[in-house]
Amino acid sequence: MNLHLETKGLTRIYGGLHAVSDVDFSLERGKIHALIGPNGAGKSTFVGMVSGRIPASSGTVMFEGQDISNLPAHKRMRRGMAYTFQITAIYANLTLAQNIALALQDRNRDKALTALKRIGLEDRIDQIAGDLSYGHQRLLEIAMGVAQNPRLLILDEPTQGLAESEIVQFQTLIRSLAGDTTILLIEHNMDVVMALAEQITVLNMGQVLATGTPQDIQSNAAVQAAYLGTE
């Protein structure tokens, strides 16, 4: 197994609350790995600690064989990660071209066009990003993550607020990255999870409840009790 990312004992305590507690997690290179769990399970806090946005209370993060636990977020991104926010975080007052250029760290217009083509927004390259519909803003954010050409792409609830047709577009985009890019996906939409994920980890109350293939997870009794609900 070729490990891309590994956490050991990763913990985050807010006041007295263990938001994430002692999480050992590993991510195989090139795979699409979904992180699911009820609200408040600690999913966003966990990826926050992986990306460096949120300092860990204890534990280590290994990325491509190196300990990055003490690196600030921007250095982790420079090492080949990209992160998209749960709450849309684009540059609302700048044009799409400028948004993409900042993600690419390159102001070449052709490259921006290519990146926008992947989400079908190339005609809007000179529009102000804040004027886009909500769904298009989400897609732009995802396109910015993809444009960074990361080896590990972390997506925090990317399909939230997307229309059905946009979800299809999103899935196509993500599948086109499979194999080259490792994807860590937080997602509530179970159809998307089941369609995309090769591995699933279930978090509950800040702890790992189960890890396995979609089939394993669907048939896991503990998961059903905690998350999918019991009849």
Next chain:
Amino acid sequence: MKTHLLHLALIGLLFALGFILPDYHQGNFSRIMVLAIYAMGYNVMFGYTGMLSLGHAMFFAAGMYGFGLSVQLGDLGVIPAMLLALLGTAAFAALVGALSLRTIGVGFMIVTLMFAQAVYLTILYAGKYTRGDEGFVLQPEARTIAGMALNQPDIRYFTALMLFGLVLLGTGLLVRSNFGSVLVAVRENEERTRMLGYDVIAHKMGAVVVSGVISGLSGATYAALFGYVGASFATVQYSIFPLLWVLLGGMGTTLGPFVGALLMFYLIDYSSGLTNAYMLIVGVALVLLVLFARAGIIGEIRKRWVPWLP
């Protein structure tokens, strides 16, 4: 390209005005161009990077005193004194940045205000050298470059124009550079910028130093051209002025600082001829601005008619 042509056109216009303005207005314009340099420095940090400083007078004063004291006490010529003043201001700005960038938003405003207050009080405390509130006059003989007397109105005007032009073209280059576009990104969304892999603190530090040095250049030039160095330039009022000029002219526009400084100067000049309560008229003008032209004059023009304005 359009950006630089526009800037060159303004410089050309001011060059022509240098020959045709009546003496009184020529003097005013010299002063306005020097103050506009200060406003352009302020704009790098406030307008482009989104960091609101309430203590920029400390950088203006650092340049002014760095220059004035080098001439007065060190017997240096204008150019060496100017370079020393700029180096000193850069080091000072780096120190202020290192300490103040631990804070953001309101905290940053308060910290810069306090630093500026500390600088003001230091000037008063070192009254033996700075002559405190009263300040000191730089003799005309000490203010010459290669035999040209800087107190001579034409030379003063064209020296001010030259430095104004350099800074205007420089900020034009800056905002079109990669560095400049990252500063705008920091202003627009700091967290997003960090998560795209940019070192936000290093970019803010760069903005503080560039902004501080340009402000210091303005202070040093003011002392060189007008021959007076005084603590009143380090007061809170001089920290607020560039904020008002930039807001009036348009934050985050290259021409806004000049337009704001020009209008505010003449507004005060004109209204103080009408009444002692001229600050009331200035206040009303600012209220109207906030109500009807929030982006400032150039900012509104850009928003409504000319979107490519830098």
